[in-house]
Amino acid sequence: MAAQMTDAHRRFLQVLMSHGIMEGSEARKLHRRCCEIHKVYYAHDKLDDFVSTINSHLQPLFMQIRKGLSEGDGKAHYALVNLAETEITKMASDYTENELELFRKTMDLIISSENGFASSTDILNLADQLKTKKMKKKEAEQVLKVFAEDKWLSERNGEYTLHTRCIIEMEQYILSNYQDMARKCYICHSLAIQSQVCDSCGIRMHLPCVRKCFRAQTDPRCPHCNDCWSCDIPGMSRIDSQSPSKAGRAEKSFVLSSRRC
Structure with a gap:
């Protein structure tokens, strides 16, 4: 049985509808504010449960609040999606x-x-x-x-x-x-548009996922085939003066310094 929809849930949904999409930190602030205004139970780590309650009531309307990650900085976002129409x-x-x-x-x-x-x-x-x-x-x-x-x-x-x-x-x-071109990220399993590709096995990874995956590695290797990762690693110290990787322009905002295998 679906959890009860309160005025706090309705206010959250209305605000999200007006924005279309909301960054995770803003959604958490909104969650808290809605709960405080309508005097319902609030827990800082229960936003996803709060959203699930809303989604259970949106299901008959073919609507859903979906959570996704920004390809730019890896931050979570929440968006209201119309499930009845999936194409452009x-x-x-x-x-x-x-x-x-x-x-x-x-x-x-x-x-x-x-x-x-x-x-x-x-x-x-x-x-x-x-x-x-x-x-x-x-x-x-x-x-x-x-x-x-x-x-x-x-x-x-x-x-x-x-x-x-x-x-x-x-x-x-x-x-x-775009079956021949579109792929999911090997790490987070979301669609990868801005990404790096393994030269050996062809897996894709978002730039924030690359950064997390290789953060503690001195010899970055593909998590799938274990071959040397030939692209620049965002956030690692530069030890040579080689030219930027083919991820190029998509990495500019991330690569303060980089390293090659």
């Missing part, structure tokens, strides 16, 4: 056909790239190649800005990647439609 068509009520086509093409570029990013230049070059209705580059720039504001894309230094919200909501769609 769930965005159809908010965007025009050619805007959705631009999003699909942007997703193609991001997922097929080595580092999980697509440059704004490459994306804008697609604007006049759309089959639905061509866009001017200025118009495409504005559409990309809206995708970022709506948390479907993230932009950094003129390059775009999939926002955490997009990955949480569309993970199954991406895995199904």
